[in-house]
Amino acid sequence: MSERNKGWIAAVFIGFLWGTPWVVGTPLMEVMDSKMLVWLRYVVASITLFVILGVMSKSAVTQEYQKFSYSWDNRIDVFKTFACGFIGQALFSYFAFLSLDYITASENGVIMGLIPILILSVGFFARGARFTMLQLGAACLALAGVTMLVYVPESSSGGFNLGHVLAFLSAFAFASTAYTRADLAEKYGSISTMYHQFIFAAVGFTFVVLFYGLDFTTALQAFTSPSRILSIFILGVFISGISYLIYIYGINRVGVDGTGMALNLMPLASFALAALVLSEPFTTWKCVAIAIVVSALMIFVKAKAKAPAANPKNCIKPEVAGEM
Template identity: 30%
Template sequence: MFKSNNTYLAVFIGILGVVFFSAKAVMVKLAYHYDVSSVNLLMFRMLFALPCYVVVLYFIQSRKRVKSPVNFRDVLWLLFFGFIGYYLASYFDFLGLQYIKASIERVILFIYPTIVVLLSAIFLKRKINPLQILAIVITYIGVFVAFWDEFKIEGTEFLIGAGLIFLSALTYASYLTGSDFLIPKFGVLRFTSYAMIIACICVLAHYFIVEETSLFGYHENVYWLGLAMAILSTVIPSFMVSYCIKEIGASNFSILGSLGPVSTIILANIFLGERFSTLQMGGTLIVIFGVVIISFQKNVKTVKN
């Protein structure tokens, strides 16, 4: 199935990347124990991650040329996708985590490949084959099963959180759908670095326009968690996943990506004491099965971060 000589190393790095990405939700929930606002927490993540992407961009710019000509319209699209893909998607995610468990959050986010398929069919006129339709139906049945126990307990509050996380998945899927034509022009690392810098600027603007609380005066653990989110759950895994996809292919990586929800469930149980029922685990496995089918069909290129 895998053809690269570095297969085992790539698989190991890919698994680590998935686990690091999935730890983000757990860190957010831990930080909320210290009464930090979602905007400020997102600020810490972006501000700590920003220098890393600036450095990466600097070295890329000094060593590699843009793969194909970039015009003004491409720059506008880059600004737009940076806004929705790494600002809006992250903002909805952080808001939603105030209402629902970290483990449930990852299950919802994990449906984004099915949304990519649907958006591609609507806006790019790409046909959906019967197997993809079946995979989408399977995925959403799994979501319904996983949600049932939690909805009975939490009710309206759970629906608010689930809705916000779904908006996060939707905006990120929109970013993936629309950025397809830009990535070949900029290159993966350059495009990601630009998008993250744009998102950081958007978060800064949001903070100065809307937020009234200061970034200072929080418990020291808030800053450590913000730093950990930036480095361990943003910068490092983004490059790990890029390397893994390059070595083994996006379809094969989709198998590793399916470990994300399971990893979050385990981490949330260890660090947050979250309990996951048999019904929720069953629903999660159904979702993973549906998404793996979609990923093989669609060849989705990246994972939600």
């Protein structure tokens, strides 16, 4: 098998893997509060990336970047990392998990698929990024697909509800920090940047858990059955840790554009896994809605963003924007 084919396999695998967090988190939501689940996820993820960084510490890849430091001189980047960690990671996960009390995992996954559109929307106001006409059309098509999914005839949720609002807030929390996350990754490296973000996410939600008076021992419920152990392993170790190495492998062999296209499989992965694992209804209406959203996202990512040439930072780095 050629290196390029291996790269495509890696990219497609990541596209499916990053569409599964809200499905694999469902068994854990049955035994613990969503705030506790967020805390546990990022504690496990921080430990995982700490080990990965330790193994990679002497590699040429890590030596290309600056070393992140918690110093007064570096306070601006520390604050940016805190914002990316607490808002772009912890609140992103919290709102997403909380939405599962009101909507299905597949609905959540499809709304998460709108993140690339939200990122460029943030860039429009913050960095002067511009939509092309093709991207505007694709965005409208994607929203139409989501609307179809929300108002699916067979749904018992009664259409638009609080769960959809929470899912959109989750997607916006992630998108709102995408440009800052990209800037930090360019300076300190992707894995190192995510590691420090995860630390802030875990520390931040430690205080949230304490504020609400939750019992930290309830996190041990994640280890009371094989399915829950597998869920926290996939969520904290694989999705938030090892997957970045596979993602970088894919980028190195098929490029950012190819890997970005594969990430459009995320909504499809959420839908398929929710149907297979959680026995969510698999209807023609839902299939059409998913097909519309995935097709629209592929068109959106394929279209070149129109940004002022004088400032290349207006163009979001896709390899960072997609990290979950």
